[in-house]
Amino acid sequence: MSPAPVSRWTAARLAEKAAEIVSDQELPPIVQAGHPVLRTQAIPFDxxxxxxxLTALIEVMRRTMHAAPGVGLAAPQIGLPLRLAVVEDMWAPDEDVVRMRNRTPLPFFAVLNPAYAPLGNERAAFYEGCLSVRGYTAVVRRxxxxxxRWTTPGGATRRAEFAGWQARILQHETDHLAGTLYLDKAEVRSLxxxxxxxxxxxxxxxxxxxRELGF
Incomplete structure (x- = not known):
């Protein structure tokens, strides 16, 4: 898969769009697959x-994620090609889901300029959805x-290991910032x-x- 083109937005345009988003009394709409902002590499935050x-934008993203509802939201999903995402997974799934998917609570935090690397060769395949691909789900092996690794809104550098569903969330949102949708990595026959x-x-x-769908 070829890398997505890099967004050509200027710093001034990014700031103008962010100010527009936070000043609106309504939550921003979540853009859907086909919108070009989802298919460009977001611009590193500097x-x-x-x-x-930045603080106001992160709060709007948090409220937008909650309202959707979802467990993560990347800035391109609200039309802003900036390497910023928010994550939070405090749902209470049943015990089988917790055990099989290794889904444990993930308190809210925001990441700037995130990147990730696999640890080991183990892969896990589960159905995955996306707020920008409304109405569909597919299996992704991750x-x-x-x-x-990421930078906090306060400017600190962070590095941490994640496993299970937490790792899936971080990968999904970081992929958005590279112009990648989960469908690009999905088992197509599972869609x-x-x-x-x-x-x-x-x-x-x-x-x-x-077994039934043949993937």
Missing amino acids: GQLDDAL PARIEA CTNEEYSARWAHPTPEAAA
Whole structure:
């Protein structure tokens, strides 16, 4: 897969768009697949937004993520090609889901300029959705453990290991910043509508779907 083109937005345009987003009394719409902002490499953060604007933008992204609802949101998903994402997973899934998917609580935090690398060769395959691909889900095989690196909104450099569903969330949101959608990495034959998923394949693992759909 060829790298996505790099966004050509200027620092001034980024700041103008961010100010527009935070000043609107309505939450920003989540752009959908087909919008070009989702298919460009977002611009690294290097101070284009001042501290107050960055803080306000992160809060808007948090509220937008909650309202969707979702467990992560990247800035390009609200039309801003900046290497910024927010994550939070405090849902209470049932015990089978917790065990099979290694899904543990992930408190809210924001990441600037994130990157990740696999730790080991283990891969995990599960159904995955996206707020920017409304109505569909597909199985994605991803590294089960990663090391992530990012900058905090306060300017500190962070490095941490993540496993299970937390690792999946970090990978999914970081991929957005490279112009990559989960569909680019999905088992295509697993693709189904949310209605079909709920009716047939809403199990802790995708093994039944793999047998029936042939992936």
